[in-house]
Amino acid sequence: MKELFKRTAKPGEAEANATEQAKTEHNGPLPKFTWNQGSGAADAGSPPAKVSESKKPAKLAKIPDNLWTRCPACKELIYTKELENNKKVCQKCNHHFRLKARERINLLVDEGSFEEINSNLISADPLDFVSLTEPPYPQKMAEVRQKTGLNEAVITGFGQLQGLPLGLVVCDFSFQGGSMGGVFGEKLVRLVEEAIRRRCPVLTVSASGGARMHEGLFSLMQMAKTTAAINRLGEAGLPHISLLTDPCTGGVFASYASVADIIMAEPGAFIGFAGPRIIEQITKQKLPTGFNTAEFLLEHGMVDRVIPRKELASTLEILLRLYGVASAQIANQKEASYAR
């Protein structure tokens, strides 16, 4: 498996840390690889950083935040560079840390191959939303954009995986919980429509709490809109591969992310229709550990595979090649028969 990743890196840089790779891979704005750094980082104050800071014992306070990361699962301190070299998977307990959308894309596609589309779309305020406690929705979103360095909760674009073309729709949970509103839906649909034009398979990577509240029923309707687009992708004979990552619940899990030819989930990811607290409230039952995890879904026949992060790229490559051969054959046959 490891060779696959080495091929994407420059000679001698196979073990270079991800931030360095990112710098060489992208022109323009640097991807955000800084969530464990202290204040001054573009996304300082994001939830994971807070958690790791608050749990750090006082005696460790002198250690710079960006050097060490505490694993929330096994509580071990990990050298951050080591963690990033291992695709943000804890080497001690295999805990898969959440990835930001750009981190995910950089880990997956060939260096320099990613071409983002529609990055300039930002949310409007269709309800003219009046909140009791928050600033107006447009202002709130402006703050979230500022804080995250993202324009929306999803990044869409095209890249190559070992030279194979792939459309990508990648959620970023740090942007308002990866919630799906009008922009999310529109970006996904535009990506899928473009993928159909390019005859290109689509990978969606989902991490979302569900629908964006502030856009009301417009958000709910994105479930139909995105599913309709995936339907068209299927009608065009192109595969949709869905990767469910931590956490994935609600309107995203109950729409496009679940209508895929292949559904895979990252180890340990929380994936469910509802959250465990809510189910306990409703049923008055204590839920067993591991309920609504990726492994739970596999056990109940709801996903094709639980896929460790280090195997993702190679598995996708194999799948794309398998589909590529098949679809090329079918396409040739069709052309031949239509020619009559």
Next chain:
Amino acid sequence: MPGRFNVKKRLGDRANILPKIPKETEVNSVEEILPEASIPAHEPEHDQKHEKEHNSKQKPHSPAWERVLLARHIERPRTLDFIQALCDEFVELHGDRRYGDDAALVGGLARFEGRTVMVLGHQKGRNTKENILRNFGMPRAEGYRKALRLMEHAAKFKLPLLTFIDTPGAYPGKESEERGMSLAIAENLLELCRLPVPVIALVTGEGGSGGALAIGVADRMLMLENSIYSVASPEASATILWRDASQAPAAAEAMKITAPDLHKFGIIDAVIPEPPGGGHTDRPSLMITVREFLLRHLAELEQDYIGRGVEGIRAMLDARYEKYRKIGHWAELSNSKDN
């Protein structure tokens, strides 16, 4: 009634968990919402009590909240009432042929204005016993899979599909997760996107989140004047947005969940007027109006698309795609970082 006891108990529990909701779930929809939405339909007496408890916090006059109360009114006609009143014959079909039969979602073959149709709808009860049987109108995965089976049945025999939406939401229980609730809903959305027969959906009471949409992707989307349709119930919305379920009336206003609002947004195609005081006050006249609306929209779809063979069906599905394709708003940053 014991049903009300349940409601209070659940409200109490919910209040207890409010402070524990972590920040990252603030925007969550279904995770928080459906469960909240799944609080059984508020019976009028209960709402009065509840309002007294929170009187100081609630706005006294909220037109949207009044509609919420009407949409949940215990006397409001249920799906089987509509089917009985609108259809000449009805044979209910049970079960998903996979796991079980869900009484919270009913369906079957019927005759409407001379033609055979497939009807589907959420079914609430009118008393405690019925509500337990019907699970307060909250289907489980097997309910949605029954719906899927009947959709496929409609496609096979080229029968128009009429759906009646009235649910607080899909049931967020343990068994729902075990049986793949999210997949069941998503698969219904997919099926409705490509179902080659006319589909008309009518929100009769509560249109609660994904559990409503799962039978509500349609060529024509109608709402009764006092029905509501929301991404999350007002109580859930208030909890998620402001961590205070008692602000449900304010949430009902802010979320724009009434039929007139949604019609203005272009999300629904028509608002069906109700008799003064709500549909339950004069059921016969309500049914006459509903019949007129359903017939007109169905006749239009048949005239526009059916009878033109494959080409007509394709045009209908294209129009359905475009209908949802254009829902949503956005702005564009001019100083884009890339592109």
